[in-house]
Amino acid sequence: MAINPISLMTSPRRGHYDAIVVGARCAGAATAMLLARAGLNVLAIDRKPYGSDTLSTHALMRPAVLQLWRWGLLEPLLKAGTPLIETTTFHYGDDEITIPLASGSDLPGLIAPRRTVLDRILVDAARSGRVGPNRR
Numbered sequence: 001m002a003i004n005p006i007s008l009m010t011s012p013r014r015g016h017y018d019a020i021v022v023g024a025r026c027a028g029a030a031t032a033m034l035l036a037r038a039g040l041n042v043l044a045i046d047r048k049p050y051g052s053d054t055l056s057t058h059a060l061m062r063p064a065v066l067q068l069w070r071w072g073l074l075e076p077l078l079k080a081g082t083p084l085i086e087t088t089t090f091h092y093g094d095d096e097i098t099i100p101l102a103s104g105s106d107l108p109g110l111i112a113p114r115r116t117v118l119d120r121i122l123v124d125a126a127r128s129g130r131v132g133p134n135r136r
Contacts, residue, residue, distance in 0.1 A: 017043045025054065025115070029122035033071070036126050044126060051120045059085065059112040062104075069106055073121055078108075080117045085110040 018040035021032045025046065032044040048054070060068070068074045078084065086109045089098045103109050 015041075017041050019043075020045070022046075024123055024126075025119050026058075026122055029119060029126050030071075033122060033126035042126070044123070050123060051116055053114075053116050054119075056115045058115060058118065059110065061110060062107065065107055065109075065111055068111075071125065073125055074107075074111075076121050077111060077113050077117065080113075080121065082111050082113040082117060084108055085112060 019032075019035050019042045021028045021035070021042060021044040023046055024032065024044040028044055028046070032042045035042045065074065068077060085101065086103070087098050087100050089096055101109050
C-alpha cells in the first residue's frame with residue numbers, strides 16, 4: 001500500500017511534527033487544517049493520491065455547511081460548482097411533498113459537494129494554514 005504524504009509544507013521532510021494525521025480526506029484534512037491554523041507543524045498522509053475520488057453520498061446538512069462557512073470554505077466550494085440544495089422532497093408511496101429549506105442570513109442552503117472538490121479544498125486550506133474570514 002502506497003502512502004501519499006500531503007504535507008502542509010511544500011514537501012514533506014524529515015524532522016519534527018507536532019501532529020501526524022493519518023487519513024487526509026474530509027475529517028483528516030479538516031483536523032490538519034485546524035491544527036495548522038493553531039500554529040502546529042502538521043503532516044497529513046493518505047493512501048490515495050491528492051484529490052482522488054471516493055464513493056460517498058455526501059449531502060452536508062446545516063451544521064456542516066455552517067462550519068465550512070466559519071472556516072471561510074463555503075464560498076470556494078460554491079465557486080467550484082458545488083450544487084446548492086434549496087428544497088427537499090419527501091416521497092410517500094405515489095405522493096411527493098417538496099419543502100423549501102429556510103436559508104439563514106449566512107447560509108444560502110445545504111450543499112452536496114463531490115468528494116474530489118471537498119477533499120481538495122480542505123487539504124489546500126490545511127496546507128495554507130489560512131484563517132477564514134468567518135471565524136467565531
